[in-house]
Amino acid sequence: MRVKEDPFIICAKDVSVFIGKSQLIQNVHLSFLKNKVTALIGASGSGKSTFLRCLNRLNDDVDDFKLEGEILFHEKNIYDNQTDLVSLRTKIGMVFQKPTAFPKSIYENVAYGLRLHNLTKSGKECDEIVENALMRASLWEEVKDRLDDEAYRLSGGQLQRLAIARSIAIEPEVILMDEPCSALDPIATARIEELIDDLKQKFTIILVTHSMQQAARVSERTAFFNKGILIEEGASNEFFTNPQNELTQRYITGRG
Amino acid sequence: MSPEHKHIVKSFDQDLQRLQVLFMELNALVILQLEKASMAVIEHDKHMAKKIYEDDDKVDAIEFEITQFSLRLLAQRQPLGEDLRRIVSAFKIATNLERIGDYAENMAKRILKSENHRKLHESNPFRQSFLTLTKVVMNRLEEVMKAYVENDAETAQKLWKKDEEINEFYWQSFQEILNFMIAHPQDIPFYTDLLFILKNLERAGDRISNIAESIVFIKLGSLKVKKEN
Ligand SMILES: Nc1ncnc2c1ncn2[C@@H]1O[C@H](COP(=O)(O)OP(=O)(O)O)[C@@H](O)[C@H]1O
Numbered sequence: 001m002r003v004k005e006d007p008f009i010i011c012a013k014d015v016s017v018f019i020g021k022s023q024l025i026q027n028v029h030l031s032f033l034k035n036k037v038t039a040l041i042g043a044s045g046s047g048k049s050t051f052l053r054c055l056n057r058l059n060d061d062v063d064d065f066k067l068e069g070e071i072l073f074h075e076k077n078i079y080d081n082q083t084d085l086v087s088l089r090t091k092i093g094m095v096f097q098k099p100t101a102f103p104k105s106i107y108e109n110v111a112y113g114l115r116l117h118n119l120t121k122s123g124k125e126c127d128e129i130v131e132n133a134l135m136r137a138s139l140w141e142e143v144k145d146r147l148d149d150e151a152y153r154l155s156g157g158q159l160q161r162l163a164i165a166r167s168i169a170i171e172p173e174v175i176l177m178d179e180p181c182s183a184l185d186p187i188a189t190a191r192i193e194e195l196i197d198d199l200k201q202k203f204t205i206i207l208v209t210h211s212m213q214q215a216a217r218v219s220e221r222t223a224f225f226n227k228g229i230l231i232e233e234g235a236s237n238e239f240f241t242n243p244q245n246e247l248t249q250r251y252i253t254g255r256g
Numbered sequence: 257m258s259p260e261h262k263h264i265v266k267s268f269d270q271d272l273q274r275l276q277v278l279f280m281e282l283n284a285l286v287i288l289q290l291e292k293a294s295m296a297v298i299e300h301d302k303h304m305a306k307k308i309y310e311d312d313d314k315v316d317a318i319e320f321e322i323t324q325f326s327l328r329l330l331a332q333r334q335p336l337g338e339d340l341r342r343i344v345s346a347f348k349i350a351t352n353l354e355r356i357g358d359y360a361e362n363m364a365k366r367i368l369k370s371e372n373h374r375k376l377h378e379s380n381p382f383r384q385s386f387l388t389l390t391k392v393v394m395n396r397l398e399e400v401m402k403a404y405v406e407n408d409a410e411t412a413q414k415l416w417k418k419d420e421e422i423n424e425f426y427w428q429s430f431q432e433i434l435n436f437m438i439a440h441p442q443d444i445p446f447y448t449d450l451l452f453i454l455k456n457l458e459r460a461g462d463r464i465s466n467i468a469e470s471i472v473f474i475k476l477g478s479l480k481v482k483k484e485n
């Protein structure tokens with residue numbers, strides 16, 4: 001008997017988010033297809049980052065944070081009491097807007113993730129994982145001869161790929177990216193986009209971007225947020241030529 | 257999209273207005289070419305025919321300007337949604353208008369080249385059919401481009417379907433002329449020319465229909481209401 005596989009890896013069900021008295025997200029229902037890129041777009045302050053950070057519980061430490069509804073990861077609510085946060089974040093990784101590096105070597109920056117998640121391996125095994133991650137992040141050729149150099153000497157685009165290498169070294173299933181290209185020039189951006197195309201063979205990617213062109217280029221699905229409300233979600237190839245909602249239409253054509 | 261929602265970048269709205277002005281210019285010129293062609297046919301006016309032939313360059317020039325301008329808009333504005341559909345459709349609409357200009361030119365060329373052509377006198381039974389068809393085509397063109405400027409998909413939808421009328425009228429005239437030719441074999445060369453000229457008008461009708469289709473697409477993002485067969 002063949003088991004029918006669920007095409008969705010994460011399902012947000014009726015999710016509302018509050019910080020103190022203000023409601024940042026309102027009753028969002030949104031599911032994410034496995035091995036696809038889903039883009040979250042919307043004006044600044046529309047709640048994209050807040051929502052994204054809920055998907056691996058990065059908001060937990062925010063004062064007075066409250067979430068209603070459920071976020072199912074492989075059909076299990078990640079907001080259950082039993083959820084092990086370290087293991088959750090091993091499976092759902094995050095790449096931030098500002099490329100960050102620890103004041104360590106390039107090598108250590110990638111291996112750091114393994115140590116953080118208690119996945120430390122023997123020296124040789126660790127070397128292999130680091131090399132592999134750097135290769136998959138399309139950075140290997142540029143850094144293989146200087147793995148012991150300080151990471152901060154890398155360019156912005158290289159740093160962002162290093163952050164991606166760090167996140168894929170621990171073999172997550174989902175990678176969350178919050179405006180990963182907003183600090184990068186067009187060439188570095190193109191490299192990341194090419195990389196995203198590659199990565200989706202293995203990972204599910206959820207990408208917050210303020211560039212609609214980027215969303216159109218790299219994603220299969222696009223979701224549009226406005227003031228904490230999910231306005232419209234659909235196949236990207238129709239979303240940008242023929243959105244159904246008037247608010248989406250106005251947003252993507254740059255109308256006030 | 258409701259017209260009260262203007263682009264945040266005002267110059268984009270100005271650009272889109274400029275595009276419309278270019279289309280109105282092109283359309284006015286094409287309609288003029290058709291009108292002159294119809295006169296040249298009726299009056300067998302070779303001088304007029306020559307003028308039409310020469311003015312076709314002007315039609316081509318405006319079409320080229322629209323193409324260049326739309327290319328610039330694509331690169332500069334990176335439009336999406338309805339804006340994207342509008343600008344991509346501009347290429348198609350401009351080509352269709354330019355082709356209608358070509359049909360007027362074809363009619364003129366036929367008059368210039370043919371040794372069989374002569375005036376279509378008041379007494380000629382096909383003078384009226386010819387004039388009617390020309391009028392219908394010119395009116396339709398006027399209406400369809402008005403619908404374009406007003407972003408009026410409903411009117412465009414109607415015009416799209418109305419193409420059948422032009423086709424039917426053409427085939428009816430075709431049959432009548434054919435029958436006439438059988439009865440008057442000595443006139444076959446002249447009426448062969450006339451059939452050719454009518455065919456150009458019928459094709460212009462097809463082009464107008466294409467433009468109507470584009471307008472529906474710009475507004476609705478799909479060709480929702482399918483053309484009835
Ligand atoms: N810790 C916080 N406390 C209160 N309000 C916050 C907090 N973080 C974000 N917000 C507010 O939530 C809204 C959504 O923010 P965010 O999710 O960062 O939007 P986006 O990523 O779409 O730009 C904004 O109005 C922001 O000011």
Ligand SMILES: [Mg+2]
Pocket residue numbers: 048049050178208
């Ligand atoms: Mg954000």
